[in-house]
Amino acid sequence: xxxxxxxxxxxxxxxxxxxxxxxxxxxxxxxxxxxxxxxxxxxxxxxxxxxxxxxxxxxxxxxxxxxxxxxxxxxxxxxxxxxxxxxxxxxxxxxxxxxxxxxxxxxxxxxxxxxxxxxxxxxxxxxxxxxxxxxxxxxxxxxxxxxxxxxxxxxxxxxxxxxxxxxxxxxxxxxxxxxxxxxxxxxxxxxxxxxxxxxxxxxxxxxxxxxxxxxxxxxxxxxxxxxxxxxxxxxxxxxxxxxxxxxxxxxxxxxxxxxxxxxx
Numbered sequence: 001x002x003x004x005x006x007x008x009x010x011x012x013x014x015x016x017x018x019x020x021x022x023x024x025x026x027x028x029x030x031x032x033x034x035x036x037x038x039x040x041x042x043x044x045x046x047x048x049x050x051x052x053x054x055x056x057x058x059x060x061x062x063x064x065x066x067x068x069x070x071x072x073x074x075x076x077x078x079x080x081x082x083x084x085x086x087x088x089x090x091x092x093x094x095x096x097x098x099x100x101x102x103x104x105x106x107x108x109x110x111x112x113x114x115x116x117x118x119x120x121x122x123x124x125x126x127x128x129x130x131x132x133x134x135x136x137x138x139x140x141x142x143x144x145x146x147x148x149x150x151x152x153x154x155x156x157x158x159x160x161x162x163x164x165x166x167x168x169x170x171x172x173x174x175x176x177x178x179x180x181x182x183x184x185x186x187x188x189x190x191x192x193x194x195x196x197x198x199x200x201x202x203x204x205x206x207x208x209x210x211x212x213x214x215x216x217x218x219x220x221x222x223x224x225x226x227x228x229x230x231x232x233x234x235x236x237x238x239x240x241x242x243x244x245x246x247x248x249x250x251x252x253x254x255x256x257x258x259x260x261x262x263x264x
Contacts (some may be wrong), residue, residue: 009150010034010125011133017167018035022222026169029129030079030098035093037107040117042088051113052093055106076101090121096100130172138162166247167219170211176203176241177213178220183253186212186220192241193205194232204229204241218249 012031015023039048055078062073079096086092095103104120111118126133146158178186182196192212204210204225212221221239225232232240 002107007229008124010123011128011131011137012125013128013131013169015166015169015258016163018247019169021245022166022169022219024069025173026129026131027220029172030127031099031125032094032096034084034102034124034126035095035103035107035120035200036122037091037110037118038091038121038242039089039091039111039114040119043114043116045083045086047114048086048091049051049083051110054113055110056081059071059106059107061109063102063103065107069100070252073249074100078106094126096127096179096191121223130168136164145182161205167213167217170222173211174204174208174225175213176200176204176225177215180215180253181256183214183220183248184255186243187246187248187250187252189243189246191226191239191243194235194238194240197232197240200232202229205230206231209244214245214253217249 010021013023013026056076057120058071058075061076062087063069064070065071077098079098080094082094084094086091093187095106097103097106107118109122124133131137142158144160146162150159175200176192176197178196180190182192185196186192198215201210206225206228208225210223210225211219212223214220221243222245223243226239226242227235
């Protein structure tokens with residue numbers, strides 16, 4: 001690996017079969033990184049901490065030359081920057097940030113403000129959405145061993161540990177739990193009406209992306225809230241969630257809804 005190409009490792013969620021419909025939610029979810037930033041000259045720890053604090057919150061960032069997006073200035077949110085270790089030239093940082101934040105550009109910009117220059121030396125992604133390194137990270141060796149055990153011994157215990165249910169992907173999203181009688185209509189692409197809702201997260205705001213779930217905790221669809229949670233609770237009728245991606249196949253739950261007869 002040549003100079004200018006920092007070592008990057010860490011969490012990379014991989015979806016199988018029907019779960020590929022939901023994996024896009026992870027791409028746009030929050031991230032956490034452990035980063036080694038190399039300063040080009042030494043600065044005091046006090047000065048470094050002061051500058052790091054200035055990069056917490058909303059920041060302006062222009063993607064680097066080697067990037068897959070248009071190089072226009074964007075606003076990104078840095079939730080926290082923790083200085084874990086510092087030697088005078090190397091700073092070990094833990095950074096929680098919005099999706100789409102470029103860590104190498106963050107290191108470069110910190111170096112500019114410090115007045116000494118800096119670049120990213122190593123990067124490890126420790127969290128993406130609900131997937132965390134110390135909870136859900138699986139090595140290829142572990143996956144290989146689990147697959148071998150299942151094929152050769154017929155035991156799926158290890159496989160169940162390394163392959164999580166699809167519902168885990170949306171564990172960080174607000175949930176709307178619906179009646180069994182409403183499931184099949186949503187599975188056919190219908191929007192969710194107020195009477196079909198049993199319970200929902202009280203922090204849902206109009207425009208939020210939500211996960212529509214069955215009473216058993218099965219993922220039916222992804223949708224966009226058309227009302228705040230309070231409005232939904234108080235409403236007697238009307239559409240509450242617009243279905244934007246159906247996950248469950250039709251027919252899993254019995255059909256109890258009726259189509260309106262066509263007017264002649």
